[in-house]
Structures are given as C-alpha cells and as structure tokens.
Amino acid sequence: MARPKKTDAPDLGEAQDLTAGLIERLTCPAGKLQVFLRDAKAPGLRVRATPASGKNPDGIKAFVFEAKLNRQTIRRTIGDVRAWSIDAARAEANRLRVTLDAGTDPREVERQKVEAKASAEAVKLAAAEHTLKNLLTHYCDHLEALGRVAHKDARSIFKLHVTEAWPKIATLPANEVTGEQVADMMRRVLELGKGRTANKLRSYVRAAYQTARAARSKASIPLHFKAYNVTHNPAADTEPDESQNRADKRPLNGDELRQYWQAIKPLPGFKGAVLRLHLLTGGQRIEQLVSLHTSNVSADTITLFDGKGRPGKPARPHAVPLIPLAAAALAECQPQGTYALSTDLNGTRKNGKPRSAKKGDSHLSAITLSAWAVEAAAGIPGFATKRVRSGVETLLASKGIPTEIRGRLQSHGIAGVQARHYDGHDYMTEKRRALEVLFKHLQHRSSPIASNVVPIKAA
Structure with a gap:
C-alpha cells in the first residue's frame, strides 16, 4: 500500500500518531458541522475541526476527549490546538480516562468545581458586603425608619468609636466579630474618660446584633438583616460598667x-x-x-x-x-x-434672592x-x-x-398588660x-x- 503524501489530508477513518503537520492539514469539508481526527497514542483524544467561516478562515481546531460511560458518549473540550501541545493534550486525555475508569463523570467533577468556585466567590462577596460597619449602618437606618431619635446618637458613636477607631474590625464580616473585640472598643472609650459612652456603645452594638439575629424569625425586620447570617451576639458576651449607669439624682429643688x-x-x-x-x-x-x-x-x-x-x-x-x-x-x-x-x-436676602431655608x-x-x-x-x-x-x-x-x-x-x-392593652383613657x-x-x-x-x-x- 502506498504511503500517503505529507500534503494529503489525514485519513479520518484510522487513528493517527498526531503530529503538528497532520493537525495543520486537517480540514472540515463543506457541508459538515465538524470532523474528528483520532489519536493512536492516547485513547479518547481527538482533534476536532469546524468549517471555515468569515471570522475563522481556517476553521476552529481543538483537542477534545471522547469516551463512553454507561453506554452514553461523553465529550469534553480540552482546549485550542494553538494553546495546547500534543503531549499536554495526551496527558489531559489520560487523566480524564483514569477518572472515567473510576466511574466518575468528568463533567460532573467540573460542574462541582465551578459550583465550589462560585460558592467561594459568593462567600467572599458576602464577607465584603456584610461587614460590621454595614450592619451598624443598617441598624441606624432601621432606627430612623421607625422614627427613633436614637439613630443620630448611635451613628455618631459608631463613627467615632468603631469605624474610625477600629477600621480593620469594622471591615470584618459581622458574624466573625468577637466579644473580646467589642470589649476592646469599650475599653478604649473608657480610657478616654467616657464611661457612659462606653456603655451606650455596648448597648447599641448589642441591639444591632440582636436585630440581625431576630431577622431569622421576625418578619417585621427587613430582610437584608437576615443576610448577615448572625447566630451569636458578641456584645452580649461583654459586661457594662455599672458605675457609669447610675442616675444623676440632683433634681432642681x-x-x-x-x-x-x-x-x-x-x-x-x-x-x-x-x-x-x-x-x-x-x-x-x-x-x-x-x-x-x-x-x-x-x-x-x-x-x-x-x-x-x-x-x-x-x-x-x-x-x-x-x-x-x-x-x-x-x-x-x-x-x-x-x-x-x-x-x-423666612423672606428674602438684601440682594432680593430668596433665602435657602x-x-x-x-x-x-x-x-x-x-x-x-x-x-x-x-x-x-x-x-x-x-x-x-x-x-x-x-x-x-x-x-x-x-x-x-x-x-x-x-x-x-407604660408597663403591664393592663395599662398597655386595656386602659384606653x-x-x-x-x-x-x-x-x-x-x-x-x-x-x-x-x-x-x-x-x-x-x-x-x-x-
């Protein structure tokens, strides 16, 4: 039988010892969607060629792996022939063959990898979004929406004694903050001679975490609090300075x-x-x-x-x-x-223009x-x-x-059930x-x- 010339198109009916020349001469005839050239050394390795087009005058050629699992054909793209060497493609095909022989679908392995990567990215994104700083801000917004004037005081205390004083802790995921870290925040405020403010800081942080924690079971709390995934309240692990909570019993006589x-x-x-x-x-x-x-x-x-x-x-x-x-x-x-x-x-300025307020x-x-x-x-x-x-x-x-x-x-x-629910006077x-x-x-x-x-x- 005459040996084929180096300029002849490869015989697609037989497995070939893949070479760069064979791959270069491989073309997809007009009227076909794709053709495959099998490798003789790595079972399952193929070179796929698609027809020429306006964007790709030479068509697209890629290494693929093809085999059967439970009587179903499995085909997986390895990569472009311009990016992968023949030896690297054979090694990848052999790896996929080992996986397949163990009864595992390579596509399922890849799907799991993609899901794991997406999950890791989601966790990373959530960590960047659901920080202590953002939780405290959302809590203040929640207070304001409820008409609670305390939101102003809470914003000021959080700004001065959390986000500015402890920027690294403020950017931690809220559900990773510890009671020791909250206590350190309080200690710093106490050392500044602001004992009452230290207790207020603890109270506000505790309330913010309690709101996020209660969002799991309380429908009236906005849904975004639930996304913080708070299961533990670190501020509850701290103790207030009781000496700073004593009322000032000096009323005017x-x-x-x-x-x-x-x-x-x-x-x-x-x-x-x-x-x-x-x-x-x-x-x-x-x-x-x-x-x-x-x-x-x-x-x-x-x-x-x-x-x-x-x-x-x-x-x-x-x-x-x-x-x-x-x-x-x-x-x-x-x-x-x-x-x-x-x-x-009210009124206008001397220049005749209306006042801003x-x-x-x-x-x-x-x-x-x-x-x-x-x-x-x-x-x-x-x-x-x-x-x-x-x-x-x-x-x-x-x-x-x-x-x-x-x-x-x-x-x-108003304390007591009777006073709050029954007394309408x-x-x-x-x-x-x-x-x-x-x-x-x-x-x-x-x-x-x-x-x-x-x-x-x-x-």
Missing part, C-alpha cells in the same frame, strides 16, 4: 425651679418662649420637644413621639396638654412649615436649647438642663401627684392638673415679713 422660672419668664423672643414651653410642659425630653411637627400642634395640646421604647418598636405618640401660658409660649414661636420650633428665616424646614437643635437654658440659669450652682426634668418629677411627687400620672406626663413608658385631664400644680408652684412667692415683726438677728 422647689426653690431652684422657681429661680429658673423667674430667670426665663421675662426673656424676650424665640429663646425665652422655647425655654418657657419646655418647663411648662413638664420638662419633656428636649430631643422630642424640638422635633415637634407643626401638624401635631392644636390649641391646647401637642403630640410628641417617644422613641425610647423597646428595641424594634416604632416611636409612640405622646400627647401633652398645654396650660394657657404654655400655649402662649408656643404661639410666640410662630409654628409653621414642617417643624414648630425652628430658627430658619424657610421657616420650619429644620428644627431647633437640642444642644442649642440646652445652652440657652444653662445661660439663663447662670445663678443656679451646678445647673444642667436634665435637672429641670428630674426637678419637675420630684416637685410633683412632693405635691401628691401619683407615680402613674407623673410617668404619663413625662412619658416614662388618655389621662389628659390628670396631666393638665399636674401641670397646673407645677405652674402654681412656680408662680408662688414667699409671703413678705410683716412690718411689726422684728427678725431675731436684728433684735
């Missing part, structure tokens, strides 16, 4: 409350009006008072929203009656726009109100605005106002009576000494 009232009573303008409103409504929480919406003001009542309830609960409405002088003080504040207590200016676009800062109170009460030693609230509570207790009424007036929370009459008792005390002046009475010292 009755005389100091009168002194404070006499100081703010004649103050003109918006400043005096706001301070009088704060005191005459029973020392409401400043953050809630300054957030009063104009739409929640009526002739004799204002409605605040208390966000200091249970975690995950929306802010609850808190109605406060207005005695006449409190209503007058609120009227002096000229409520309009969104917020009733606003220092935004209209009255009521933003509310008075709680810090500003507190600073005004401290300035007005300069004559009272150790004055702090929080002492007004505790002073009112203490005074009303001394006047016989029941604990429950004082609690409802200052929105200390609004207690407005009782709260108004308590405010009248407060006002009567503020207005009361000690009786002057009679002209015919000589003080003992003088005598």
Whole structure:
C-alpha cells in the first residue's frame, strides 16, 4: 500500500500518531458541522475541526476527549490546538480516562468545581458586603425608619468609636466579630474618660446584633438583616460598667425651679418662649420637644413621639396638654412649615434672592436649647438642663401627684398588660392638673415679713 503524501489530508477513518503537520492539514469539508481526527497514542483524544467561516478562515481546531460511560458518549473540550501541545493534550486525555475508569463523570467533577468556585466567590462577596460597619449602618437606618431619635446618637458613636477607631474590625464580616473585640472598643472609650459612652456603645452594638439575629424569625425586620447570617451576639458576651449607669439624682429643688422660672419668664423672643414651653410642659425630653411637627400642634395640646421604647418598636405618640401660658409660649414661636420650633428665616436676602431655608424646614437643635437654658440659669450652682426634668418629677411627687400620672406626663413608658392593652383613657385631664400644680408652684412667692415683726438677728 502506498504511503500517503505529507500534503494529503489525514485519513479520518484510522487513528493517527498526531503530529503538528497532520493537525495543520486537517480540514472540515463543506457541508459538515465538524470532523474528528483520532489519536493512536492516547485513547479518547481527538482533534476536532469546524468549517471555515468569515471570522475563522481556517476553521476552529481543538483537542477534545471522547469516551463512553454507561453506554452514553461523553465529550469534553480540552482546549485550542494553538494553546495546547500534543503531549499536554495526551496527558489531559489520560487523566480524564483514569477518572472515567473510576466511574466518575468528568463533567460532573467540573460542574462541582465551578459550583465550589462560585460558592467561594459568593462567600467572599458576602464577607465584603456584610461587614460590621454595614450592619451598624443598617441598624441606624432601621432606627430612623421607625422614627427613633436614637439613630443620630448611635451613628455618631459608631463613627467615632468603631469605624474610625477600629477600621480593620469594622471591615470584618459581622458574624466573625468577637466579644473580646467589642470589649476592646469599650475599653478604649473608657480610657478616654467616657464611661457612659462606653456603655451606650455596648448597648447599641448589642441591639444591632440582636436585630440581625431576630431577622431569622421576625418578619417585621427587613430582610437584608437576615443576610448577615448572625447566630451569636458578641456584645452580649461583654459586661457594662455599672458605675457609669447610675442616675444623676440632683433634681432642681422647689426653690431652684422657681429661680429658673423667674430667670426665663421675662426673656424676650424665640429663646425665652422655647425655654418657657419646655418647663411648662413638664420638662419633656428636649430631643422630642424640638422635633415637634407643626401638624401635631392644636390649641391646647401637642403630640410628641417617644422613641425610647423597646428595641424594634416604632416611636409612640405622646400627647401633652398645654396650660394657657404654655400655649402662649408656643404661639410666640410662630409654628409653621414642617417643624414648630425652628430658627430658619423666612423672606428674602438684601440682594432680593430668596433665602435657602424657610421657616420650619429644620428644627431647633437640642444642644442649642440646652445652652440657652444653662445661660439663663447662670445663678443656679451646678445647673444642667436634665435637672429641670428630674426637678419637675420630684416637685410633683412632693405635691401628691401619683407615680402613674407623673410617668404619663413625662412619658416614662407604660408597663403591664393592663395599662398597655386595656386602659384606653388618655389621662389628659390628670396631666393638665399636674401641670397646673407645677405652674402654681412656680408662680408662688414667699409671703413678705410683716412690718411689726422684728427678725431675731436684728433684735
């Protein structure tokens, strides 16, 4: 039999000892989708050729592996003949043959590899997305959506004492953070002399993790919390500094409350009006008072929203009656726009252009109100605005106002199933009576000494 010439096309009917020349001369005839040239040295190794096209004038040639498993033909592409050497293709074909002889489908092995790689990428992506920093941010957003004013304080504490102070821990997956790391964050804040802030940091971090953990079983929590895959709360492994949680039991006494009232009573303008409103409504929480919406003001009542309830609960409405002088003080504040207590200016600038902020676009800062109170009460030693609230509570207790009424007036929370679910009374009459008792005390002046009475010292 005559030996084929080197220029002849290879015989596809017989297995061939693959060479670069044979592969180069392999072509796919017109009218066929593909042809295969079998290798004589590596069983199952083929060279596949496809017909020429506009994009590929010489067609496409690739090494493939072909064999049978359970009477089914298995074909797997190894790679382009320009990228793989013949020896490398034979080695890969032999590896696939060994896998097949063991009863394993090479395609299934590859599928598992692809799935494992995709899973690893997903885990990596989740780790980059579901970090401690993002969990804390989502928690603050959740608080804000619920109308909880604490979101501002939480954002500030997280920014200063987590993301800026501990950037590496902040970028860890949230479910990998340990209790020891949370304790280290608290320790740093304590060493800065901010014990109360350290406890607040712990409380906020604990609440954030509890929210994510509860998302598995509580449908009212947004779904994205579930993606953090939190099963353990690291902040729960830490202990607060109890010495920093002690209440400041220094309420203004009755005389100091009168002194404070006499100081703010004649103050003109918006400043005096706001301070009088704060005191005459029973020392409401400043953050809630300054957030009063104009739409929640009526002739004799204002409605605040208390966000200091249970975690995950929306802010609850808190109605406060207005005695006449409190209503007058609120009227002096000229409520309009969104917020009733606003220092935004209406009108136009001197150049005729409108001002950027209209009255009521933003509310008075709680810090500003507190600073005004401290300035007005300069004559009272150790004055702090929080002492007004505790002073009112203490005074009303001394006047016989029941604990429950004082609690409802200052929105200390409603405890017990009966009070929360069955008692529908609004207690407005009782709260108004308590405010009248407060006002009567503020207005009361000690009786002057009679002209015919000589003080003992003088005598």
